[in-house]
Amino acid sequence: MKKINAAVRELGSTLHLMNSLDKKLVYLMLATSLLNAMNPYVLIIGNTQLLNAMVARRFNTAIRTAVVTYLLVIVVGLAALFIRQTMLISAARANEVLKIRIHEAWEQVDFATLESKEYFSTMNKSESSFRYSGGVRAFFAQLQQSLENVLEIITGISLLAWMVVYRITEQQTILYATIVVVVGLILLEAGLGWAYQHLTKQNIQIFAALMVLEKKMNYFLLEIVNTYSNIKSIKLWGMGDLIQTRYKAVWREEKKQNKTLVHIEYNSQIVAQLISSVAIVAIFTLVVYKMYLHLLPIGNINTLFAGVVQIASSVSLLVAAWQHLQRFQNQIQYVQQVFAISQPPRQTAASQPLPAASTPLVLQFDHVSFSYPNRGEVLHDVSFTLPFKGVTALVGENGSGKTTLVKLMLRLYTPTKGTIRLNGTNIQHIPLAEYTRLFSAVFQDYEVFDIPIDQNIASSTTIDQAKLAAIIQEWGLTDWIAHLPQGAQTPIGGFSGENFQPSGGQQQQIAIARAAYRDSRFQILDEPTASLDPIHELAVFSKIKRLSAHKPSLFITHRIGATTLADQVIMLQAGRIVAMGAADDLAKQSAYFQQLWESQAAMYNA
Numbered sequence: 001m002k003k004i005n006a007a008v009r010e011l012g013s014t015l016h017l018m019n020s021l022d023k024k025l026v027y028l029m030l031a032t033s034l035l036n037a038m039n040p041y042v043l044i045i046g047n048t049q050l051l052n053a054m055v056a057r058r059f060n061t062a063i064r065t066a067v068v069t070y071l072l073v074i075v076v077g078l079a080a081l082f083i084r085q086t087m088l089i090s091a092a093r094a095n096e097v098l099k100i101r102i103h104e105a106w107e108q109v110d111f112a113t114l115e116s117k118e119y120f121s122t123m124n125k126s127e128s129s130f131r132y133s134g135g136v137r138a139f140f141a142q143l144q145q146s147l148e149n150v151l152e153i154i155t156g157i158s159l160l161a162w163m164v165v166y167r168i169t170e171q172q173t174i175l176y177a178t179i180v181v182v183v184g185l186i187l188l189e190a191g192l193g194w195a196y197q198h199l200t201k202q203n204i205q206i207f208a209a210l211m212v213l214e215k216k217m218n219y220f221l222l223e224i225v226n227t228y229s230n231i232k233s234i235k236l237w238g239m240g241d242l243i244q245t246r247y248k249a250v251w252r253e254e255k256k257q258n259k260t261l262v263h264i265e266y267n268s269q270i271v272a273q274l275i276s277s278v279a280i281v282a283i284f285t286l287v288v289y290k291m292y293l294h295l296l297p298i299g300n301i302n303t304l305f306a307g308v309v310q311i312a313s314s315v316s317l318l319v320a321a322w323q324h325l326q327r328f329q330n331q332i333q334y335v336q337q338v339f340a341i342s343q344p345p346r347q348t349a350a351s352q353p354l355p356a357a358s359t360p361l362v363l364q365f366d367h368v369s370f371s372y373p374n375r376g377e378v379l380h381d382v383s384f385t386l387p388f389k390g391v392t393a394l395v396g397e398n399g400s401g402k403t404t405l406v407k408l409m410l411r412l413y414t415p416t417k418g419t420i421r422l423n424g425t426n427i428q429h430i431p432l433a434e435y436t437r438l439f440s441a442v443f444q445d446y447e448v449f450d451i452p453i454d455q456n457i458a459s460s461t462t463i464d465q466a467k468l469a470a471i472i473q474e475w476g477l478t479d480w481i482a483h484l485p486q487g488a489q490t491p492i493g494g495f496s497g498e499n500f501q502p503s504g505g506q507q508q509q510i511a512i513a514r515a516a517y518r519d520s521r522f523q524i525l526d527e528p529t530a531s532l533d534p535i536h537e538l539a540v541f542s543k544i545k546r547l548s549a550h551k552p553s554l555f556i557t558h559r560i561g562a563t564t565l566a567d568q569v570i571m572l573q574a575g576r577i578v579a580m581g582a583a584d585d586l587a588k589q590s591a592y593f594q595q596l597w598e599s600q601a602a603m604y605n606a
């Protein structure tokens with residue numbers, strides 16, 4: 001029941017979306033279905049009357065019936081054709097309108113609110129869903145076909161049911177035979193209905209799998225062979241076969257899924273034919289038997305034959321149309337998701353202001369745990385207090401959770417358990433943009449963008465030139481920036497055609513300068529010296545110390561020696577805090593600190 005409710009709700013929301021594209025589409029679809037479903041039965045009933053009149057030798061009535069019937073069929077047929085064509089033309093236009101809306105939704109997405117790259121895969125999927133489902137035109141064509149078939153089946157069954165039930169009580173044998181046939185049919189049809197539903201589910205799953213395969217192919221085409229550094233590695237390391245084999249496997253899988261799809265559609269048709277033919281044979285026998293007993297006029301044999309043929313063909317068409325419609329339903333959800341993400345997030349009533357600029361700030365982790373999706377917990381029940389003052393070093397082995405902890409602090413992720421508070425207020429209740437401005441953070445995977453260097457540093461097109469010059473000077477960027485054709489205004493990368501590619505170390509310097517430029521209250525540096533040479537590394541460490549007099553900082557480091565620059569040290573091991581305090585104290589008290597110190601000292605002495 002829940003599933004049916006969900007399917008009806010989804011269909012309702014798709015119809016709502018379609019209706020917003022063109023209001024007359026739904027009416028055109030209803031009118032076409034109604035007229036098309038009417039026509040076969042006008043013909044069947046007209047022919048039956050004609051036959052009955054001929055058998056009774058009432059020729060004038062027969063001629064009148066024939067003229068009225070065929071005129072009606074022609075008029076209804078032409079009207080249905082005209083309305084259907086109008087519907088398809090409107091649907092084609094609505095399809096373009098929907099595409100434009102999807103692109104507008106992409107345009108409106110506020111990048112700052114996105115949490116993962118999943119959104120971009122939703123964007124891709126919303127495009128592919130069009131290719132796979134055939135778009136608005138296909139949706140209305142299938143919906144109209146389904147509705148028409150349902151109406152035809154209902155009318156056909158009503159006619160047959162009438163013939164079965166008519167004068168049923170006049171003979172005991174026909175009464176019992178009818179009861180037995182109807183009960184048997186209900187049971188059999190329930191079983192066949194279940195089998196059909198199962199096949200439809202498989203059909204939809206294959207389409208979902210095909211979309212995943214498409215995403216993999218896109219990954220290959222857009223992210224692997226479209227990146228020069230990858231092609232370079234493929235050539236240098238002779239990895240062509242290795243990578244290509246992997247993607248040939250995707251093609252193979254796609255071929256396999258398509259074959260299964262053909263198989264399922266074939267089986268669905270068999271089940272559908274069984275659904276209609278078993279019932280038809282049983283009812284046919286009953287009705288012919290009634291005619292033999294003179295309980296029905298012989299002319300009605302036409303209604304019987306034609307009704308049966310009509311139901312059988314409607315069931316077969318409905319099977320195909322229904323499965324298409326279900327696929328469409330399944331895929332249009334990506335479009336709905338894109339629309340949902342492009343809506344501006346609603347401000348919660350519980351939104352709390354930041355503490356006043358002069359108030360000292362304290363961040364408090366209270367029993368915080370975190371798991372990445374599809375992964376076990378990587379941080380376990382972490383509690384500590386971090387005042388925004390002095391220099392804090394966060395130390396731990398690879399994968400111990402240092403970066404994750406900092407990302408939670410910055411609200412790039414939300415804790416799966418526990419709470420992070422700023423001066424007592426849950427940070428989730430503070431408006432995100434205001435909260436984020438408290439920090440300037442540089443990560444290992446720092447990003448510089450295809451815009452001029454000065455805008456990269458200022459994170460804006462409005463630049464305080466004096467401040468910029470001081471920071472460039474202070475952080476040692478002057479040497480190489482001075483040699484560029486447009487100095488600090490030189491754009492980075494190929495987007496602007498300049499194609500200036502800063503080295504890894506230069507990119508990191510830009511990222512650090514960006515952090516220094518921002519008037520934040522706290523500075524976070526994730527492994528700030530990882531790609532710097534020893535001379536720059538030493539300079540950065542001593543500057544962190546100097547700058548921290550004005551701006552409190554937290555830096556993540558593997559270099560245990562660098563902890564001597566910090567006022568306090570937090571040590572993480574396998575997602576738990578194992579020690580916290582001044583470096584001198586930890587050197588005496590923490591076995592883990594001593595162990596790291598000794599292993600690194602041995603490495604430098606060697």
Ligand SMILES: Nc1ncnc2c1ncn2[C@@H]1O[C@H](COP(=O)(O)OP(=O)(O)OP(=O)(O)O)[C@@H](O)[C@H]1O
Pocket residue numbers: 372373375378396397398399400401402403404405
């Ligand atoms: N996006 C992600 N999805 C799944 N697991 C992740 C993700 N990012 C990190 N992890 C895992 O979480 C654990 C902690 O990673 P994290 O990057 O926080 O460690 P770290 O201490 O900063 O490591 P390193 O010193 O190597 O940078 C690791 O086991 C890592 O593999």
